[in-house]
Amino acid sequence: MAQPALVWFRDDLRVADNPALRAALDSGRPVLCFFIFDDSSPEIRPLGGAARWWLHGSLANLADNLDKRGNRLHLFSGAAEELVPRIVSETDAAALFWNRRYGPEREIDARLKKRLRTEGLEVRSFPGRxxxxxxxxxxxxxxxxxxxxxxxxxxxxxxxxxxxLPAPRELPRASFPKALDALSVTLEELALEPRGPDWAGGMRETWEKDGAGxxxxxxxxxxxxxxxxxxxxxxxxxxxxxxxxxxxxxxxxxxxxxxxxxxxxxxxxxxxxxxxxxxxxxxxxxxxxxxxxxxxxxxxGGLHTRNMNDQFDAMPWREDDSALRAWQEGRTGFPVVDAGMRQLWHQGYMHNRVRMIVASFLTKHLLIDWKAGESWFWDTLVDADPANNPAGWQWVAGSGADAQPYYRIFNPMTQGEKFDPQGDYVRQWVPEIADLPNRVIHRPWEAKREALEAAGVVLGETYPKPIVIHEDGRKRALAAFETIKRR
Ligand SMILES: Cc1cc2nc3c(=O)[nH]c(=O)nc-3n(C[C@H](O)[C@H](O)[C@H](O)COP(=O)(O)OP(=O)(O)OC[C@H]3O[C@@H](n4cnc5c(N)ncnc54)[C@H](O)[C@@H]3O)c2cc1C
Incomplete structure (x- = not known):
């Protein structure tokens, strides 16, 4: 049996336009495809819950697509640096191909490349992301x-x-050595989808409707x-x-x-x-x-762990667990903020404009460190991305490389009125205020008593009063910024 070419799938769960897979096919060798769920290497940031849920579906579809081409996806769980050399030696592989990563995980890749090449393996990486x-x-x-x-x-x-690149029509399959059976796992064994409780109902409803997935x-x-x-x-x-x-x-x-x-x-x-x-x-x-x-x-590097602009290391962030929790749960009393946070919780997704509004609200009105928001998004977004998420947060917080041109504080009311002019978005996610007139849907505290009564809204009971006065929050954020600007 010819020595196989291995394809190590990572953040490239597809068969089309996959340069590593193409290289394996072009090598003329039988191909063995594998994915490692690595939650233990220090260079890897463990996936959040919503992203794990997504990964399950993504792997299932990749396995199907490889199956249709006469191949198979083998799954492993553990530290890549230990598993990859084992897989190489047990399969007696001649080559190993992967598409490149750009975060700290690339240190793992560099070490593996060096070591395996020294041992005589052909190891090549490709741009594919x-x-x-x-x-x-x-x-x-x-x-x-x-x-x-x-x-x-x-x-x-x-x-x-x-x-x-087009998807290959067929992928000659390499045999899978018995010795690896004990190491490999099934998709179910990875336990990526939540059980007890199953909180993924809203995500399934959102992403799997109309035959999508x-x-x-x-x-x-x-x-x-x-x-x-x-x-x-x-x-x-x-x-x-x-x-x-x-x-x-x-x-x-x-x-x-x-x-x-x-x-x-x-x-x-x-x-x-x-x-x-x-x-x-x-x-x-x-x-x-x-x-x-x-x-x-x-x-x-370190995009989610440190300020790109180190002036922000001295920012007098507030510790306020109850405000953080109100933000996470969509109970701030600012309708567009609450709508966004509830959309996130339900769908694992939030519209880009609203991501900016809620991020500004947390880091400016509440003066809470962007890292707390970033890590909440990391856990709750199906698209939680190691680059886009921290870069987005730092951009809004003002600590980024390409921060907003001046210390901009989004006004949640005028943003809501401009980008959700009829209040439809707010009404979908904050149904308890749906019957308020458009004029006050983004600022319920300004509604007349009769309007509140007619809409069945009791502020502080059926819907929260604002957890911060807009103008006070704005001034406090500007004052905090002044203290670091002078440094
Ligand atoms: C605080 C904050 C956090 C964010 N976190 C993430 C995240 O974890 N993952 C993520 O993919 N995006 C993130 N974004 C960027 C953006 O909000 C989402 O990519 C976008 O909302 C996804 O919806 P879409 O696919 O319909 O976008 P579309 O408008 O259809 O854009 C197409 C694609 O372009 C890319 N894109 C769009 N906007 C941006 C942007 N501002 N920065 C980088 N890429 C962008 C995305 O890959 C997106 O799928 C974040 C933005 C902010 C302000």
């Missing part, structure tokens, strides 16, 4: 861009990315539907949480079920067919934010 890898879009001085706009301008000037097949359905129904108008509507106007590709991209270049190519084809250029540019820019965040993760 981004449109442009860190280091390929650099400023004129050859350094990393610190600000998004020039980064994106330079990236877009390099467009278009290479044509995505998790995994590569669903990702392509979603991309197709987005291009057909929402790309035209995206630039104008993408900020509206009350409309279904964005792609919702984020968890699919997070787990590499689809590549950003597949998304960019599909949007580009739509542009050629007449979709407005402004809408394409706007969508391309959002995908560009993702590359930019990964560039930050790669070049700076």
């Amino acid at each position: 981004l449109v442009y890898e860190p280091g390929t879009v650099l400023n004129q001085g050859g350094g990393y861009y610190k600000v998004f706009t020039p980064f994106n301008r330079a990236a877009v000037a390099q467009d278009p990315p290479e044509t995505p 998790r995994g590569e097949d669903a990702a392509h359905k979603r991309l197709k539907a987005f291009i057909a129904d929402h790309l035209s108008g995206y630039a104008k509507n993408r900020d509206r949480p009350d409309l279904d106007a964005t792609s919702r590709l984020s968890p699919h991209l997070r787990f590499g079920e689809i590549t950003p270049r597949q998304a960019v190519h599909a949007a580009l084809a739509a542009k050629t067919d007449g979709a407005p250029a402004g809408d394409y540019d706007s969508f391309r820019a959002e995908i560009g934010w993702r590359d930019f965040s990964y560039q930050l993760l790669f070049s700076r």
